[in-house]
Amino acid sequence: MRTAYTDQISELSSNLAAMCKLAETVMDQATGALLQADEELARQVLDTSPEFDRLDADCEERAFALLALQAPVAGDLRQIVSAIQLVTDLRRMGALAAHIAKIVLLRHPQKVLPEVVSGYFAEMGRIAVSLADAATEVLISHDPERANGLQDEDDAMDDLHKHLLGVLMNPEWEHSVAAAVDIALLGRFYERYADHAVQVARRVVYLATGTMPDQIVDHELL
DSSP: OHHHHHHHHHHHHHHHHHHHHHHHHHHHHHHHHHHHTOHHHHHHHHHTHHHHHHHHHHHHHHHHHHHHHHOOOHHHHHHHHHHHHHHHHHHHHHHHHHHHHHHHHHHTTSOSSOHHHHHHHHHHHHHHHHHHHHHHHHHHHOOHHHHHTTHHHHHHHHHHHHHHHHHHHSTTOOSOHHHHHHHHHHHHHHHHHHHHHHHHHHHHHHHHHSOOOTTOOOOOOO
């Protein structure tokens, strides 16, 4: 019985890591599509939705089956409940990348980004992908020290987001209101994506240590 339980938990953990890796891939594609006005890349992001749905459903099905059939307690229960919460964060990461791709397609063949803000989004994209990669690593290793290390990159994302909003609010902004709205939304998508990646890592800290980090907050999601 215990061997079957361990195997099921292992499969659940593998699927969570695969879901995080997929969220990393689509964010990389979405950023490329945004910077290059690449319609094909944007459509590739949207085409991953069925795969997210499959992994999402599989993870939830496995987690609820373990709750119903194994009656877990203590650390086992913490592991399963954390997995259910992680699925939500990972699905949102994929959805935020899809939001970026949708804006690219909406404005195509024109570029969404004026040159003055392109550098911000190139760096925000790099940080987002790096955070997702680190979150995947943490999901596999369950290393709380590595998980806590994601905060510095999230802080860098927050700083970029603040500077970006400063550019939009500058009286010398010379582009359209529509462009400013697009950029504000895109900046928010990147900032929230980073928040979810860090949330994944913090949940792993709880999973590994049994201690809930003070910073874990269930945000209202886009």
